[in-house]
Amino acid sequence: MIERNAQVVVIGGGPAGLAAAVAADRAGADSVLLIDANVDPGGQIWRGETRRRPDQRNATAGDTLADFGTSAVLHLGESRVVAAPAPGELLVETAEDVLVVRYGSLVIATGARERFVPFPGWTRPNVMGVGGLQAMVKGGLPIEGKRVALAGSGPLLLAVADSLQAHGARIVLVAEQAPSHKVARFGMGMLMDPGKLGQGLGYAWRLRRVPYRRGWWPARADGRHRSRGDASDAPVSRAVLTNGRGQEIIVACDYLACGFHITPSLELVELLGCATEYDTYQGQRTTVVDGMQQTSVAGIYGAGECIGVGGLECALIEGRIAGLAAAGHPAEAAPLLAERDRERNRAQALNAAFSLRPELRRLADPETVVCRCEDIPLSRLVDLSSWREAKLHTRCGMGACQGRVCGGAVEFLFDWEPRSTRPPLFPARVGTLAAPRD
Ligand SMILES: Cc1cc2nc3c(=O)[nH]c(=O)nc-3n(C[C@H](O)[C@H](O)[C@H](O)COP(=O)(O)OP(=O)(O)OC[C@H]3O[C@@H](n4cnc5c(N)ncnc54)[C@H](O)[C@@H]3O)c2cc1C
Structure with missing residues (x-):
């Protein structure tokens, strides 16, 4: 097993993670490591952007990726955090290796997925x-x-x-x-x-x-x-x-x-014990952070869609604040706070305008499959009262995607809270979980 230490570790190579890593590096952090599941940096919105010619790139993507490329940040692509075996430690699976990564401070920027x-x-x-x-x-x-x-x-x-x-x-x-x-x-x-x-x-x-x-x-x-x-x-x-x-x-x-809409990816947040809360504007669960993007766990910061869906500009500015704070320079983030708050207000207006109507809860008929992995129709869920009960009685959410698809659906349909994150966060090799430790 390979071991790696960094003063600041960032999880997620989307706009928020890239902004955080570059900000931490520029603020003088000794070492910054960015870990991302995709081969290339860019996250959801800038997928494939690194393979475009620079003159064909979206301007913001071009600037952000250029800043990242010229920084001293170490990029670990095609790598997933699958577990957190001890405080300050992450277990990371790459295409060929298993790593234990130790961090001084951590920025979680794991984005969102579709609901x-x-x-x-x-x-x-x-x-x-x-x-x-x-x-x-x-x-x-x-x-x-x-x-x-x-x-x-x-x-x-x-x-x-x-x-x-x-x-x-x-x-x-x-x-x-x-x-x-x-x-x-x-x-x-x-x-x-x-x-x-x-x-x-x-x-x-x-x-x-x-x-x-x-x-x-x-x-x-x-x-x-x-x-x-x-x-x-x-x-x-x-x-x-x-x-x-x-x-x-x-x-x-x-x-x-x-x-x-899209829904925050909270698995790593919850695995690390960071508090989440139900956000009435978003109609879903989000990560609790303070003004400096710090979660309820000291030294762990959150930025971008995993702390609440706010769009590209919001993700970028939250990333910069989180990166500066994680590198130990929160004062340098102060001028950015007003802009971040403006972006959040904009996101709230959008969420209010496009909130989902209650009629959408009644679209499925009894035969409609809700959990695609385990083939569970609505009729098997309607008389149950919680996500836990649904798992125990039907295996809803226990298939290959581990509730990533049906979790958001049942939260909307039944107001259940699909929260029972356990390692591994993603399907992992047996060898990764059983790798010997020194
Ligand atoms: C499916 C989808 C499509 C979208 N399309 C558009 C669009 O067309 N236009 C638009 O303006 N906005 C779009 N958005 C919104 C836009 O993606 C976001 O505003 C912006 O990308 C948020 O950036 P982020 O850094 O928070 O997250 P993301 O860009 O989602 O980046 C998160 C990164 O974290 C990585 N990650 C997650 N968990 C782990 C882990 N455990 N280990 C390692 N890496 C991990 C992911 O692989 C991903 O690369 C879309 C969002 C989604 C979910």
Whole structure:
């Protein structure tokens, strides 16, 4: 087993983690180590960015990645923190090795993942999360000429529609579950924010031929095999949308991409004993941090979407504050606090505008699968009263994804708290867990 020590260790190579690592390095930390599950730095939003020519890069991505590239930060890619065997120690699995990493202070920047809301047909092939489809297209999935419908909530639907269209997809519909008046109020708020307004107007112009329906959401996804008819494993062929007043829109599509917000990845936070709380604006659990991004555990900081979903700019500024504080220079972070608070207020306005309507809790029928790994339908969960009971009685959340998909769904459907993080955080090699220690 390899051992490695660093004054500041950052987990997560997305915008928040990169900003934290560079800030800690520039503040003079003796050694900074950034550990990330992906091969290249960039996280969700800048996936594949390092492989683009510098002149084709998004400007913020280009600057952040250039700063990271010229820093003294040691980057450990394709490596996952799977356990925390002792205070100040992490067990990390790489493609070939096992490492014990010891830190003076730690920044957790593990990001967020998509939240899924089950509805009949959501497990059909080609019904996916918006972020999942976007990531697959960035990774080379051919989408040219394919008909894509998007449904769910929030500006991410438009961002993904725009990016899929740029890759040649035919966007047939964007269905936003929030009512028109809330979306309009949010739009008015953007008038005060020239950057976001420009972004919004850009989407509006490029997607001007795409129907954008507010107050509509998916009722079901139908599919047909050419030879075997409408078996449950037939790929989606049409999306059926409802407005809750008995009306339907039926749209033929090759892909139905759904996005019901994203949800903080809290596994490492919880494993390390950092406090979390239910955030009413976000409608989900987030990490408790103080003004300097420090969690409830001294020396452990949180930044970016794992402490609450706030968007790219918020992740970057929180990362810088956390990096400075973790390197022992909190005073240098003071000028950044007002900007961070402005970003958080913006995120709260967005969350209020696009909060999920209660009708979405009633989309699934008794046969609708909620836990895809263990094939558990809604009917087996409705009479249970907690996540623990669901695990014990049905194995819901105990399959390969360990509740990463159904956890957010049951939290929304039943108000359960899916919190029982145990090592390993990710499926790990037996050799990793059994590796001898000196
Ligand atoms: C699926 C998805 C799609 C999105 N698409 C867009 C978009 O199109 N436009 C937009 O503006 N915003 C988008 N967002 C939001 C955007 O990604 C965030 O605002 C921003 O990336 C947050 O940065 P972050 O550093 O907090 O997290 P992330 O960018 O998510 O980075 C977290 C990193 O931590 C790593 N990690 C997690 N756990 C471990 C572990 N145990 N060990 C090692 N590494 C770990 C992950 O692999 C990841 O690289 C999307 C978010 C998601 C979840």
